[in-house]
Amino acid sequence: MDRELSLSTKQARKQKRLWQVSIALVVVAAAVFGFRSLLTPSLRRADLRTAIVEKGPVEATLTASGLVVPEHELAVTSPIQARIEQVVHTTGDKVQPGDQILLLDKAFTQLAYEKLKDEEQLNQHKRVQLRLQLQKKLNTLNSELAIKRMNVKSLQAQLEDEQYLLKIGGGTLERVKQAELTLKIAQQQLAEIEQDMITERQLLKADEQELGFTMAIQSRSIEELERKMQQAEVRASRPGVVTWVKNEIGSTVNAGDVIARLADLSSYKVQATMSDAFAEQLRAGGPVTVRINNTDLPGTIATVDPTVSNGTVTFYVALNENNNKLLRPSLRVDVFVTTATKPNTLRVKNGPYFSGNVNDKVFVVRGDELVRVPARAGVSNTDFVELENGVQPGDEVVISDMKDYLNTPKVSLKE
Template sequence: MDRELSATTKQANKRRRIWQIGIALAVLVFAIVGFRSLLTPALRKDKLRTAVVERGPVVATISASGVVVPEHEQVITSPIQARIEQVVLKAGEQVKPGDQILLLDRAFTQLAYDKLKDEQQLNQHKSVQLRLNLRKTLNQLASQLSIKQMRVKSLQAQLEDEKYLLKIGGTTQESVKQAELNLKIAQQELQEIEHDMATERELLKANEQELGFTLAMQGRSIEELQRKMEQAEVRATHNGVITWVKNEIGSIVNAGDVIARLADLSSYKVKATISDTYAGQLKPGAGAIVRINNTDMQGVVSSVEPTVTNGIVTFYVALQDKAHQLLRPNLRADVYVELVSKTDVLRVKNGPYFNSTAAQQVFVVQGDEAIRKPAKTGISNVDYVELESGVQPGDVIVISDMAEYQHAEKVKLK
């Protein structure tokens, strides 16, 4: 038989239910808070890179790799086909104008030089022989001319006599006609001799001109060979440093082969390479920044090679300060060719965040949270990124890689 519970028991049961409900509510609250903390990711502040949004210029650039080279480099080629007889100076040594670098064997060229000299002397003798032969021929023709002139005068006198005799009846008309014919023949022979003399003079003039041309060409060839033999003593023409020399003694080099390179180390330029994808954007005259050991140097694209080799385009940058103290031959450099420039825009320092995602959004630091906000980026370079919308000057944004948190509304900062 059931008994009615006492008031004390009822009160105890009531307090027990209240405690149970309270504990359950507390567990529920802690569960909700814990779940929300699980949904909101957290990052340590000292692991983040941040930057402040500011106003300033941004220049869009494309990146290339470069190497410092002397602005002026003399390529010395062999003037003749010869054997390398002696290497006087080695690569790395400084030279002054007139310093000998190499010595080439000149024996073969000397033979060709001597042969030309002999041929020139022979042609000079031919010229003398031509004049002597002409003088002899002209003397013979002059003698014949004198005889013909006297014969013409004699025949002219005979003709006059025949005409006089015909007039007084002392001769016949046929004798007069014969005298006239003899005079005409003699006059024709006289003209032929005069013509032969003129022809001989013209022939001599032509032969002398031909020999003159031959002698002039041989003279130039002799001078060229003489100059080449002098150049066989390979000498520097200006101050500089030997960057390379063919030091294989006894080897044969052909005329035109490169045997040494001489660089002027007082000024430099940068030889840069870039993918042919950007070939259409490279233009001579475009501004460029050359960065060496975190030092920026201003320059301009001076020339672009027209050929593409293995998908690579080569171009050269002329520096404003060609003699900067950091410049050294073969020193590696980063080259940034300027494309578009904006003077007064919102910008922030470039960082891994802008390289790891293409999403148009940023994380703005507010207190202990980094809140994701939509933002539109513009032009950029290795140093700065333009922000066209979504931020204000003074905002602190995260520039660390945030690829893992792109779908989070906010990130707690610890």
């Protein structure tokens, strides 16, 4: 026969069931929470880089590599073919106008100079000889001219005598004609001598002119050699610093070879290079920013080299502050060429997130999670990226690399 359970037994069973249900609920809750954790990834807040959305200007820029060079640099060339005899100032030395930098051996040029001086002396003697020769010829012609004139007068008298005899019947017509012919021949010879004298004077004048031209050329050559020999003591023509000098004593240099460079280190410019793919966007007068140790120096494109070398184009930047204390010769700098400007737009600091394909979305911090929202990136530079929509000023946006979460709508944050 069945017995009714005692009250204590019933309470024990009821309590056991409550414990079973509670444990089951805990297990179910843990399973749900664990599954949710598997569906929603999480990141440590300390592992993220974020930036606050703000309003401000954004400039689209092209990046180039730059080298600081003196704004004014003078190349000193060798005036003659010579051997380097002495180096007076070396690289880094400051010089003033007139200070000697190099001394060249000018023995070869000295020989050429003395040869020209000898030739000039010979030409001066030649001019004297020409005049003496002309005077001798003129003296001979003057003597012949005097004889011919006297002969013509004598023949004229003979002709008059024959004409008179023919008139009184004491002569013949043939003798008169003979006298006339003889007189004409003498007169022609007299005219030839007079013309010879004119021609000799003209020849002397032409020879003297030619000799004068030769002597003038020699004189200029002598002056040029004198100047080159003075320049062989290579001296500075302006104050500056020796940035390079050919210091190989005993080596030979040719006329026109660069043997030293002087620079005025009171002002600088930047020589920049970038890929020729962006050459069409480079314009003289375009704005440029030069960055040195996190300091930005504004400037403009002064000139663009029209030639392309090894796939790169070279241009020069004129700095607004070309004597800034940060500028140093041969200093490597970053150059940013501005191609477009947004004066007042939503912007956020640039970071690794924007370096790849961001799929026009960004992650915004919402409490303890990251929410992916649409936000198209616009113009950008190394400092800022424009966000054209999807965010508001004050939003905190992730700028670190999120390539593993680009298709994840939400990411949990944990401390």
